[in-house]
Amino acid sequence: MNKPLIKHTPINYEVVKNKIEESGLENIGLASIRELVRLVNEIEQETGEKYIRMEMGVPGLEPAQAGIEGEIEALRKGVASKYPMIEGAGILKKEISRFVKNFLNLTINERNCIPTVGSMQGSFATFLVSCRRDVKKDTTLFIDPGFPVQKQQHHVLGFKYETFDVYNYRGDKLKDKLESYLKKGNISTILYSNPNNPSWICFTEKELQIIGELANKYDVVVMEDLAYFAMDFRKDLSQPGVPPYQSTVANYTKNYILLISSSKSFSYAGQRIGMMIISDELFERKFPDLKRFYKTDGFGYSMIYGALYSLSSGTSHSAQYGLAAMLKAANDGEFNFVESVKEYGERAKIMKKIFIDNGFDIVYDKDEDQPLADGFYFTISYPGMSGDELLEKLLYYGISAIALYTTGSERTEGLRACVSQIHRSQFNDLEKRVKIFNEHYPN
Numbered sequence: 001m002n003k004p005l006i007k008h009t010p011i012n013y014e015v016v017k018n019k020i021e022e023s024g025l026e027n028i029g030l031a032s033i034r035e036l037v038r039l040v041n042e043i044e045q046e047t048g049e050k051y052i053r054m055e056m057g058v059p060g061l062e063p064a065q066a067g068i069e070g071e072i073e074a075l076r077k078g079v080a081s082k083y084p085m086i087e088g089a090g091i092l093k094k095e096i097s098r099f100v101k102n103f104l105n106l107t108i109n110e111r112n113c114i115p116t117v118g119s120m121q122g123s124f125a126t127f128l129v130s131c132r133r134d135v136k137k138d139t140t141l142f143i144d145p146g147f148p149v150q151k152q153q154h155h156v157l158g159f160k161y162e163t164f165d166v167y168n169y170r171g172d173k174l175k176d177k178l179e180s181y182l183k184k185g186n187i188s189t190i191l192y193s194n195p196n197n198p199s200w201i202c203f204t205e206k207e208l209q210i211i212g213e214l215a216n217k218y219d220v221v222v223m224e225d226l227a228y229f230a231m232d233f234r235k236d237l238s239q240p241g242v243p244p245y246q247s248t249v250a251n252y253t254k255n256y257i258l259l260i261s262s263s264k265s266f267s268y269a270g271q272r273i274g275m276m277i278i279s280d281e282l283f284e285r286k287f288p289d290l291k292r293f294y295k296t297d298g299f300g301y302s303m304i305y306g307a308l309y310s311l312s313s314g315t316s317h318s319a320q321y322g323l324a325a326m327l328k329a330a331n332d333g334e335f336n337f338v339e340s341v342k343e344y345g346e347r348a349k350i351m352k353k354i355f356i357d358n359g360f361d362i363v364y365d366k367d368e369d370q371p372l373a374d375g376f377y378f379t380i381s382y383p384g385m386s387g388d389e390l391l392e393k394l395l396y397y398g399i400s401a402i403a404l405y406t407t408g409s410e411r412t413e414g415l416r417a418c419v420s421q422i423h424r425s426q427f428n429d430l431e432k433r434v435k436i437f438n439e440h441y442p443n
C-alpha cells in the first residue's frame with residue numbers, strides 16, 4: 001500500500017530516521033531484541049523522549065524479599081567459598097518438590113528436582129541429553145511461536161530442529177499436525193512454552209492431552225517450558241495444595257522435563273536460577289546411545305554428572321538459598337507469589353484496549369473458544385501493514401516492540417508487545433501516540 005510520508009511524528013522524524021540508518025540494520029523487522037534495545041536507547045538519548053518500551057521481557061517488579069533475605073543469610077554463613085553440589089542443595093530440592101506438589105499437584109522425588117542457572121541453562125542441558133539419547137532421534141520439534149534463544153542454542157550445538165506455528169492447529173487439529181512430524185521417527189524432543197512467549201496462548205487440557213499421548217506413542221520427551229509459571233491469570237493458581245493447578249503435560253505422559261524459571265514469577269531474573277524437574281520414570285530410564293557422550297546410559301545421571309557438571313558445576317550457592325526461601329514461603333502459604341505479579345495482567349488489559357480502540361488488532365486472540373488471558377505479552381497488528389513496516393513506523397511514534405516473525409510465527413503482520421517495563425504513568429503517552437498513529441494511517 002502506498003502511504004503518504006508523514007514527518008510530524010511524536011518523536012523527531014529526522015533523528016529516528018538517521019538512527020535507523022546508522023544502526024546498519026537492513027531490515028528492522030529482523031532485528032534481535034538486543035539490537036532494538038540499543039537502537040531505542042540511542043534515540044531516547046538523542047531526543048530526550050521516553051519510549052513505550054515493549055521490546056524486551058525483563059521483569060518490571062521488585063524481587064520477593066524472602067529471596068533476598070535468604071541469600072544474604074546464606075552468604076553470611078559462608079556459602080560463597082563452597083562449591084555447591086551439582087544436583088542442588090538439599091534444602092532447595094525439598095522445597096522444589098513441595099512446590100511441584102502444591103502448585104502442579106505432581107509427586108516428584110526430591111532427587112529429580114534440580115536447580116539450573118536460569119531456565120536458559122536448563123534448556124541447554126536438556127538438549128544435550130534428550131537430543132542425544134537415541135541415534136535415530138536427532139531433531140527437536142518446536143511448537144512455535146517460541147523463545148528465539150532456544151533455537152540459537154540449537155545453532156550453537158549444531159543440533160537439528162523442525163518447527164510449525166500452532167496458530168492454525170489449535171484443539172483437535174493439533175493431533176494430525178503433530179503426528180505428521182512424529183511419525184517420521186526423527187523427533188527426540190518436543191518443546192513449547194506455556195503460557196507462551198510471545199503469543200500468550202495457553203494450551204487447553206485437550207491440547208496437553210494430545211501432546212502427552214503422542215509423546216507416549218512415539219517415545220518423545222516433552223520439554224515443557226513454564227517460564228511464566230502460574231501467570232494464566234484467568235484462574236487462581238496461587239493457593240498451595242488447592243485446585244486449580246498450573247496446567248501441565250505431566251498429567252498425560254511420564255516422558256517430561258519441566259523447566260520452571262524464577263525470573264518472571266518471582267522477579268528474580270538477575271540471580272539466574274531456575275528449576276529442572278525430571279519425571280521419576282524418565283530420570284531412571286536407560287538409553288544406551290547416551291554412552292556416546294556420557295559415562296552411563298542413565299538419563300538423570302547423565303543430566304547431572306554429564307551435562308550440568310560440564311556446563312557450570314552447579315548453580316550459584318547463595319541463589320539456591322534465596323530460591324529455597326521464596327519457595328518455602330510460597331509452600332507455607334505465607335507468600336502469594338502470583339498476587340505479586342498480577343500487575344502484568346492488569347497492565348496488559350488496559351494496553352490492549354488502547355491499541356484496539358485505535359485500529360489495531362490482537363493477532364493471537366483465543367485459546368480454542370476462550371478469549372486469551374491478559375499477561376506478560378500480547379500480540380498486535382495493524383490493517384494493511386506488514387510486521388516490519390509496523391515495527392519501523394511505530395518507532396517514529398515512540399513505541400518499540402519486536403516482530404513476531406523472529407519467533408517462528410507465520411503471522412508476519414504481527415508484533416510482540418511486552419508489558420513489563422511500561423508503568424501506569426505512561427498509559428497517557430501510549431494513548432496519545434497510538435491515536436496520532438491511527439490518525440496518520442486511518443483504517
Ligand SMILES: Cc1ncc(COP(=O)(O)O)c(C=O)c1O
Pocket residue numbers: 057117118119120121147193197225227260261262263269273274
Ligand atoms: C519462554 C522462555 N523460556 C526461557 C526463558 C529464560 O528464562 P531464565 O531467565 O530462567 O533463563 C525465557 C525468558 O524470557 C522465556 O521467555
